[in-house]
Amino acid sequence: MEKFDVIVVGGGPAGLSAAISAAQAGMKTAVIERGDYPGTKNVMGGVLYTEATNEVVPDFWKEAPLERPVIEQRYAFLSKDEILSAGYRDPAWGQPPYNAHTVLRVKFDRWLADQAVKAGVMIITETLVEDLLYHGDDVVGVRTGRAEGDLGAQVVILAEGANNFLACKAGLAKPLRPENMAVVVKEIIELPPEKIEDRFCLEPHEGATIELFGDSTDGMMGTSFIYTNKNSLSIGVGAMVHSMSEKGWSPNDLLENLKAKPYVKRLLQGGETKEYLAHLIPEGGYNAIPKLYRQGVMVVGDTAMFVNGLNREGSNLAMISGKIAGKVAAEAIQSGDLSAHGMSVYESRLRDSFVIKDLYKFRKLMPFIESNPHLLGQYPEILNQAARMYFTADGTPKAQVFSNIMDMMFKKRTKTGLVKDMFNAWRALK
Numbered sequence: 230m231e232k233f234d235v236i237v238v239g240g241g242p243a244g245l246s247a248a249i250s251a252a253q254a255g256m257k258t259a260v261i262e263r264g265d266y267p268g269t270k271n272v273m274g275g276v277l278y279t280e281a282t283n284e285v286v287p288d289f290w291k292e293a294p295l296e297r298p299v300i301e302q303r304y305a306f307l308s309k310d311e312i313l314s315a316g317y318r319d320p321a322w323g324q325p326p327y328n329a330h331t332v333l334r335v336k337f338d339r340w341l342a343d344q345a346v347k348a349g350v351m352i353i354t355e356t357l358v359e360d361l362l363y364h365g366d367d368v369v370g371v372r373t374g375r376a377e378g379d380l381g382a383q384v385v386i387l388a389e390g391a392n393n394f395l396a397c398k399a400g401l402a403k404p405l406r407p408e409n410m411a412v413v414v415k416e417i418i419e420l421p422p423e424k425i426e427d428r429f430c431l432e433p434h435e436g437a438t439i440e441l442f443g444d445s446t447d448g449m450m451g452t453s454f455i456y457t458n459k460n461s462l463s464i465g466v467g468a469m470v471h472s473m474s475e476k477g478w479s480p481n482d483l484l485e486n487l488k489a490k491p492y493v494k495r496l497l498q499g500g501e502t503k504e505y506l507a508h509l510i511p512e513g514g515y516n517a518i519p520k521l522y523r524q525g526v527m528v529v530g531d532t533a534m535f536v537n538g539l540n541r542e543g544s545n546l547a548m549i550s551g552k553i554a555g556k557v558a559a560e561a562i563q564s565g566d567l568s569a570h571g572m573s574v575y576e577s578r579l580r581d582s583f584v585i586k587d588l589y590k591f592r593k594l595m596p597f598i599e600s601n602p603h604l605l606g607q608y609p610e611i612l613n614q615a616a617r618m619y620f621t622a623d624g625t626p627k628a629q630v631f632s633n634i635m636d637m638m639f640k641k642r643t644k645t646g647l648v649k650d651m652f653n654a655w656r657a658l659k
Contacts, residue, residue, distance in 0.1 A: 232381035233259045233351075235558045236371055237388055238358045238395060240267030243530025243547035244388030245341045245350075246285045250555025251386075252348040256562060258555075259351040259380065260342070261373065266354050268338030273508070273543060275456045275463045276438060277332045281545035285552055286344050290327060294336040296458040297436025298322060299329045301429075305492075307444040311613035312492045314439075323435050331436050331456045331463070333417070361385060361399055361526070367567075368399070368525035383525065383567055384558040388551060390531045391509040393519070401528055402519035407474065409513030409534070411451055413467030414480040418500035422460050428496055429457055440541060443609030445487050447476060450599045452538070453487050455496060462500065464488065467510060469599065480507060512538050515592035521579070522572035527554040535584055539591050546584045553578050590658075597657040603642070604650065611641050 235251040237244045240262030252258040260267070276299065282289050300323045303316030322328040342352055362370035362379060370381040387396050391410065396402035422433065429437045436457045445453035451468030466484050473480065487493055511517070511534045518534045521527060529535070530547035537546060554575055561571040579585050598604050615634045625633070638647070 230370070230379050230381050232370070233257045234382065234562050235259075235384050235386065235555070236261065236380060236382035237386045237555075238371065239388035239390060239530075239532075240264070240342060240352065240354075241338060241388060241390060241530060241547065242341065242544050243532075243535075243551040244386065245338070245345050246548040246551030247386045247388060247529055247555040247558075248345045248350040248551075249285055249348045250552045251384075251558050252345065252350045252555075254556060254559030254563075256555075256559050258349065259353055259382075260345060261353045261356050261358050261371065261380075263357045264354065266339055267342040267352065268335040273334055275331050275333065275458070276329050276541065276544070277337065278329045278542070278545040279327045281548045283326070285548050286341070289344075290325065290330070292340075294332075294340050296331040296333060297431075297434060298324075298327045299331060299436045299438055300431070301435075301437040303437065303439045305439055305441045306609040306612050307441055307490060307492075308610040308613040309444060310491050311617065312490075313609075313612050313616050316439075318437075320432075320435075323432075331438070331458050333458065333463075358389075358395060361395065366524065368523070383562050384572075385526050386551070386554050386558060387526065387528045387532050388530050388547075391511050393528075393532045396519060396528050396532050399523060399526055401521070401523060401526065402532070405509075406513075407471035408469065409511060409517045410470045411467045411510045411512045411538070412470050412473065412480050413465055413508050413510050414484045415463060415465030415504075415506045415508075416484065416502050417458070417461050417463055417504035417506075418497055419461045419503050420497075420500045424499065425457050425460070425462065431457070434459075438541075441487070441493075443605055445490070446483065446605070447478065447486070448602060448606030448609075449473065449476060449478075450595075450602075450605065452541075454541075455493065461503065462497065464493070464497065469512065470509075472599075510538070510543070511536050512595070514538075514595050515585070515588040516596070518585075518588070521576045522569065524569045524572065525567050527557065527572055527575050529554045535588070537587050537591065539594060540587070542587075546587075549582060549584055550579060553582070593657040593659075594654075597653055601650070601653070607641055611638055 234256035301318035305314035357374040439455040441453040449468040449472040453466040456463040529550040535546040536543040557575040
């Protein structure tokens with residue numbers, strides 16, 4: 230049986246970051262990926278954050294296959310065919326060191342895997358890990374689906390994504406629950422660069438993102454997005470699995486409903502769909518984080534529920550958790566302490582980082598929004614109707630316009646309801 234110091238299960242950003250970190254610390258490291266190569270099984274909206282990525286591969290933007298630096302981020306609230314939007318633009322984000330880039334995961338993950346190989350990591354593809362290997366209660370490696378596929382390891386890092394089968398088998402996580410998972414569908418729509426730049430008011434090579442709420446998900450807990458790539462747009466929509474089931478939506482129908490909205494339809498006009506992807510996203514937040522370690526094992530990335538859906542962050546949490554896990558694995562091996570106590574350093578460092586601090590900060594907000602479906606149903610409608618009434622110049626005195634807006638608001642949501650919502654939102658963010 231071939232033996233490694235560290236085996237990482239999964240070749241996404243979390244797993245590859247862990248492998249790079251461990252290899253750079255002198256560990257004999259392998260990544261086992263079930264796809265043909267890293268990236269083939271991985272899906273995300275398509276935004277990569279600079280700060281976290283730079284910690285794993287310094288100055289990555291000089292050679293990584295990136296799409297466009299994001300200089301503008303917009304938020305939009307849809308109600309039928311109406312839309313109210315706001316955004317922030319900073320052209321300085323289009324210059325090094327940047328803030329974020331749009332990416333296509335197949336290209337980027339493959340490049341990141343190459344960086345891992347350069348660091349000394351062995352990448353084993355087209356291989357499924359079926360279980361962990363044990364000597365008594367101690368984890369000593371992994372069992373793959375290949376003939377003579379047992380591989381020894383002192384530490385195993387689980388980066389298997391949302392499908393947490395090994396984490397469950399190891400007693401670290403519970404099986405997936407619909408209320409903790411969102412299903413996301415996405416299309417890559419090809420468009421000439423000059424059309425993208427014209428429609429999004431961009432200079433060549435600049436990028437923008439739009440997050441859409443309200444009718445884009447039929448008021449369900451979730452979000453939709455449009456991201457600009459070099460010569461394509463990424464458009465997607467995601468909602469909680471149980472909500473889609475209750476409302477009778479299929480993921481594809483929800484996406485087609487979004488694409489039919491006049492505002493969105495105009496942005497996509499003339500484009501050609503080149504790819505269609507679907508993926509599960511862990512949205513349980515802080516309250517759904519599994520046990521993160523045991524003797525000889527750590528859990529990172531999506532497997533650990535490290536997704537901050539409110540702020541559209543996941544890749545940065547994945548990469549930082551992977552980097553920390555790889556370093557802790559190396560330190561544990563060097564010290565000879567592979568016990569659960571030795572692995573506990575991983576969680577301690579995560580709690581000192583933004584990863585768990587941010588998830589803890591918003592631990593009450595997502596349950597609050599989900600338990601109050603009118604927030605994404607009524608409020609986008611109220612905002613759009615208020616905007617229509619305010620901007621309509623029909624001779625009505627502005628004092629009367631303001632009075633009419635208030636009357637409309639209280640008809641749709643009582644004064645008591647508005648105050649209650651504001652108070653509960655404040656409590657959820659406290």
